[in-house]
């Protein structure tokens with residue numbers, strides 16, 4: 374009788390054979406895996422019925438590339454023109470163009486939560502109000518931070534804005550000693566927005582206006598960081614390979630604590646802790662400390678730092694960009710510029726505009742308000758999408774059913790080009806706010822987001838712009854160096870602009 378002897382371990386040999394095959398045919402296997410993965414994402418998702426770029430249907434590469442290009446807002450406008458109101462921009466993500474849909478998604482209490490996109494923005498160890506993705510925790514932080522940001526509190530801090538306005542004006546006065554002097558108005562508005570925030574948050578300017586340049590490249594660093602956040606936010610798990618890589622802290626020059634804005638924030642925190650209650654004046658930091666004192670467990674010391682520090686990141690580029698957009702749009706339209714100056718001059722001549730323009734006075738300038746709103750409509754300062762997750766149980770949005778977990782993306786540049794703003798939504802035309810149904814149009818403006826995540830700095834930004842811009846248009850004559858050219862810009866999270874260069878002269882205030 375023959376004896377059966379197992380001669381080889383068959384399972385091991387299969388594995389070995391597989392490894393050998395992979396080593397031999399890797400050039401075919403790797404693309405095959407990618408293709409299969411792509412096809413799986415493309416067809417397995419309930420979103421397969423929605424149109425969109427081919428690359429986006431099976432991978433997030435389209436989103437990453439579009440964000441990297443710096444003009445994702447233009448890509449989204451083009452996508453919606455081509456494919457309609459709902460476009461698939463990633464395997465599990467849809468971009469919505471309907472302003473009604475945006476209102477529903479952003480409405481408070483509807484259960485649309487922030488996606489992991491926001492978690493990439495620093496600081497990961499202690500998220501601030503913008504980066505916090507846990508809704509319940511966000512609600513607590515926002516409750517404690519809201520009071521310092523209220524319009525009433527902002528009015529109490531208006532004198533700090535005025536101090537900075539005076540410094541900006543003195544810089545411009547100096548330039549005007551020579552007639553038609555060159556001025557990079559865009560840069561100065563940027564320095565101004567940063568220094569106002571320094572005053573509001575920490576009772577000290579960062580020094581950009583005084584210096585007249587980007588000290589230590591701090592503004593550029595913020596822009597670069599936001600650019601990184603925007604791109605990696607599309608593929609958040611990759612953050613661990615880059616910024617959250619444990620090896621990173623050992624690399625020279627990458628210690629963020631040495632970064633100008635962070636350094637100053639840390640210094641101010643330490644100073645306040647030493648000073649205890651004897652604070653010189655009521656600024657954002659002191660009020661956040663007061664909120665912490667009242668509820669030390671709910672609003673921790675780390676939250677005080679994160680919220681104050683985060684304000685500089687969230688509030689500087691955004692406000693500067695909005696002011697630059699309005700100035701450029703007005704200056705390149707001589708009829709609009711003339712009409713705006715006439716309104717401001719008449720108010721000044723009749724004693725209705727103080728030397729340092731006041732909020733209530735500027736609210737009574739309808740054409741100025743229309744020019745500002747129109748700038749925020751056509752060129753909202755946030756260029757990237759605001760993304761939210763559809764609640765797990767699914768939900769109907771603007772008449773369409775979406776399954777739970779779908780990511781929905783809203784882009785202000787798309788939403789604000791809707792025909793509800795008139796037949797010419799692509800044109801900068803402030804008059805639409807005076808002749809159309811302005812109240813209804815207001816309901817569909819998303820430049821400050823909406824619902825429970827409505828921009829907490831909206832009051833500060835509006836107060837700052839309403840005080841500063843009329844002063845500039847009243848006291849200075851600006852002439853664009855290249856009126857035929859658009860402003861150059863790229864979207865990081867915010868729309869970072871350059872090229873607002875002018876000739877500046879002092880105006881005779883009587884017109």
Ligand code: HEM
Nearest residue numbers: 503684687688691692754759820821822826828829830834
């Ligand atoms: C014209 C100026 C500004 C514009 C256009 C703007 C725009 C926005 C937008 C669109 C959002 C919503 C983002 C989202 O949901 O993903 C937002 C949120 C936020 N903004 Fe602003 N912003 C401006 C100024 C400021 C200022 C001055 C500050 C602070 C000093 C600030 C702090 C914040 C914070 C903390 C959030 C997060 C709010 C939350 O999630 O509850 N912003 N902003």
